Amino acid sequence: MISIAITAGLRARIYAHARRCFPAECCGYLRGPEAVDEIVECRNAHADGDHPTTPDRGEDSAFVIAGAELIAFARSFDTPSPARVVYHSHTNGRAYFSAVDRDVATANGGPTYPVQHLVVGLTATTIIEAAQFAWDGAAHDWVEVARWPIAESR
Numbered sequence: 001m002i003s004i005a006i007t008a009g010l011r012a013r014i015y016a017h018a019r020r021c022f023p024a025e026c027c028g029y030l031r032g033p034e035a036v037d038e039i040v041e042c043r044n045a046h047a048d049g050d051h052p053t054t055p056d057r058g059e060d061s062a063f064v065i066a067g068a069e070l071i072a073f074a075r076s077f078d079t080p081s082p083a084r085v086v087y088h089s090h091t092n093g094r095a096y097f098s099a100v101d102r103d104v105a106t107a108n109g110g111p112t113y114p115v116q117h118l119v120v121g122l123t124a125t126t127i128i129e130a131a132q133f134a135w136d137g138a139a140h141d142w143v144e145v146a147r148w149p150i151a152e153s154r
C-alpha cells in the first residue's frame with residue numbers, strides 16, 4: 001500500500017479545521033492532479049440525520065458529507081483534479097479507522113470511492129495524532145499506511 005503524500009502544510013490546515021469544528025467532527029477532502037494540492041472543507045451534515053448507518057450517534061462519533069458538497073465530491077472524479085484523500089476528526093483524541101468509518105468507506109466489497117482516508121485525533125486543547133488509511137485489495141480491508149504523533153497544544 002502506498003500512501004498518498006500529504007504535505008505538512010496541508011496537514012496543518014486540516015488540524016486547524018478540526019480545531020474550529022471541535023467538539024464536532026470536521027470532514028473534508030484533499031484533491032489534486034497527481035499530488036494533492038487543494039483542501040476542500042465540508043460541513044458535517046451528520047446532525048441532519050443523513051448518516052447512512054448510525055443516525056442516532058452524535059457528531060463526536062460520526063461524520064457525513066451531504067447535499068451539494070457530496071455532489072461536488074463525486075463529480076471531482078471526472079475532473080483533472082479528483083478527490084484523493086477524505087479526512088475527518090475524532091474528538092476522543094485518537095486516530096483510528098472505526099467500525100463506522102469502515103462501513104461508510106466500504107461498498108460492495110471495495111472502497112466506496114477511490115480515496116484514502118486521514119483521521120485526526122484531537123482533544124479540546126491538543127491535536128494528539130493523525131493516521132492515514134488505504135484500501136488493501138489483497139486483505140480486503142483498510143490498512144494504516146502512515147501515522148503522525150503530534151501532541152501539539154494550542
Ligand SMILES: [Zn+2]
Nearest residue numbers: 088090098101
Ligand atoms: Zn471516524
